Amino acid sequence: MIVFDRVTKRYRHSEPALDDVSFHVPPGEFVVVTGPSGAGKTTLLQLPYREIAPTRGRVIVAGLDVGRLPFRQIPHLRRRIGIVFQDFRLLPRRTVAENVSFVLRALAWPADRRRERTRRVLEWVGLGHRAGAWPAELSGGEQQRVAIARALAAEPRLLLADEPTGNLDAERSLEILGLLHEIHARGTTVLLATHDRELIERSGARVLALRAGRLVGPGVAA
Ligand SMILES: Nc1ncnc2c1ncn2[C@@H]1O[C@H](COP(=O)(O)OP(=O)(O)OP(=O)(O)O)[C@@H](O)[C@H]1O
Ligand SMILES: [Mg+2]
Secondary structure: OOOEEEEEEOOOOOOOOEEEEEEEEEOOEEEEEEEEOOHHHHHHHHHHOOOOOOOEEEEEEEEHHHHHHHHHHHHHHHOEEEOOOOOOOOOOOOOOHHHHHHHHOOOOHHHHHHHHHHHHHHOOOOOOHOOOOHHHHOOHHHHHHHHHHOOOOOOOOOEEEEEOOOOOOOOHHHHHHHHHHHHHOOOOOEEEOOOOHHHHHHHEEEEEEOOOOOOEEOOOOO
């Protein structure tokens, strides 16, 4: 599903944020990316959806060389990927349901299918009863569950989650981890960036550890 082949990412003239990083994630795997602040976790997660392009090396997602993808093909790539951010990024002037169905509208789903799918994913994250609420009326954990529902609405094969529990307490974090496990059990490949040790241990996932832009420890490709 994802191949990083000797990927280096350098922002301007600084030290590389990622330095010669290689790994594979087969379809259906759950992988955790960890490392201290500044180690390159966010940079790594931004490469598969072409938020940024590698300075050197190749990033392959579902067979596409995303670093060399023509701009007009980027929306097509992003349709297959669900993304969850630490700060939720819900649209404040849209209801919970609209935040989810908005994505499907962008994909030109017909109205009746949008409604049905939105209802299902919100029920799935336990927020069917809050469909008409505004994001500001929800707790942080609830907002993150909406963000997850939105990321899953279009049934992506790949879910990228960058510190999705960074703003949540331990109990809510485990709830989010439970959701990610369910998503994974349904066949979605999951890449989760976190520095929460308890979460990493409980995830049971393969761990890619970054330090100053380089992969260290177990799980490193030769
Ligand atoms: N847009 C940017 N421009 C310049 N430098 C950047 C940019 N984004 C990240 N960096 C630098 O790249 C390095 C890796 O940053 P990155 O955000 O990937 O780390 P991180 O592991 O996600 O950290 P955190 O745990 O704090 O989120 C850091 O030194 C950072 O300052
Ligand atoms: Mg980060």
